[in-house]
Amino acid sequence: MKIAVTTTRESDEILNNKAKVISKDLNIPYIKRENYSIRKTIIEDDFDYLLVVEKDRIVIKNEDSTLFWHPSMAEFKIKSIKQGDNVAIMEATQLEEGDSILDCTLGLAGDALIFSAIVGKSGSVVGTEVNKYIAYLCKCGLENYTDINGESITNIKVINESYEKYLSKQSDNSFDVVYFDPMFKEPNKKSTSINSFRDFARHRGLTREIILEALRVCKKRVVIKERRGFNDLDNLGIGKYYGGKKNGSIIYGVIEKKI
Ligand SMILES: C[S@@+](CC[C@H](N)C(=O)[O-])C[C@H]1O[C@@H](n2cnc3c(N)ncnc32)[C@H](O)[C@@H]1O
Structure with a gap:
């Protein structure tokens, strides 16, 4: 499975650094998020999923799905x-x-x-x-x-x-x-x-x-x-x-x- 880590578009130094730590922890590439949609980033670089570092959580996304931790039922x-x-x-x-x-x-x-x-x-x-x-x-x-x-x-x-x-x-x-x-x-x-x-x-x-x-x-x-x-x-x-x-x-x- 081809997967990379990035941030939301509105990222700051803290989110960028968090994404770089995750890149090392999981041994996957870090992509600096430009002003592109998830869809465009995934298609251009031929990824299956992107792990996106948001302010309060991390989310695994592709064109039509999202996966994140939650306490469920x-x-x-x-x-x-x-x-x-x-x-x-x-x-x-x-x-x-x-x-x-x-x-x-x-x-x-x-x-x-x-x-x-x-x-x-x-x-x-x-x-x-x-x-x-x-x-x-x-x-x-x-x-x-x-x-x-x-x-x-x-x-x-x-x-x-x-x-x-x-x-x-x-x-x-x-x-x-x-x-x-x-x-x-x-x-x-x-x-x-x-x-x-x-x-x-x-x-x-x-x-x-x-x-x-x-x-x-x-x-x-x-x-x-x-x-x-x-x-x-x-x-x-x-x-x-x-x-x-x-x-x-x-x-x-x-x-x-x-x-
Ligand atoms: C049905 S889910 C478990 C859901 C979990 N009980 C919950 O409440 O969130 C099964 C999980 O077991 C993991 N799994 C399957 N085979 C495994 C193995 N041999 N060793 C460790 N984890 C395994 C799967 O990757 C999957 O995440």
Whole structure:
């Protein structure tokens, strides 16, 4: 994928310097933004995407899509959990304050934010994300975010690495829970942000070997997010799950660790 970093047209020294830092961090070219549209810059230089440094956020853009970090539905779900509602992701993970969780498929940390709110400051969330652009958007987004109580997020660690590699380096029983949310084969919504996210994300499915590895690394359970009726949980031999009853709705498969 051909991608460069630039700024908005109304840039100043601070934005230009930020873009140059990102250029080094991600090892992509920096383009000084002239008075051209994103479309013209992309077409002239034959880029697939431009990472644009705006005043308060960074956005990955192409001619017809934009991708940026946002807390997604997490804030809504956190409020619901705090009010005592039964939320399937909590029923499945059974996370408690002080617990540790490895979120193998961090993405833009929508689920990790929920875990972070539950395990609290005495707990920890480690997230692995294999794509360097998604991991970068996520890390910068989390660094600049304050939660619904106005507090910074200090218990999520973003690691730009594949879960295969990260899991292989962990000792037995090192996290209470190991969690996977692989890309769905078919997107359930057509939106420009989901389409550009899909362009960057890795789509490979889970294997039995990886689940065995996750079971070795967890203390309590492995949880896998899926869509009902799409069969991966059945194929992986997972029979226990929480969540929606309708075909296509989100479910969470659980494998308890037997000691
Ligand atoms: C469906 S998204 C996860 C969304 C996330 N749970 C959230 O709430 O924002 C799946 C993510 O896992 C990443 N991924 C896929 N395979 C991976 C691997 N082997 N190691 C690490 N990350 C991986 C993809 O790049 C993608 O960003």
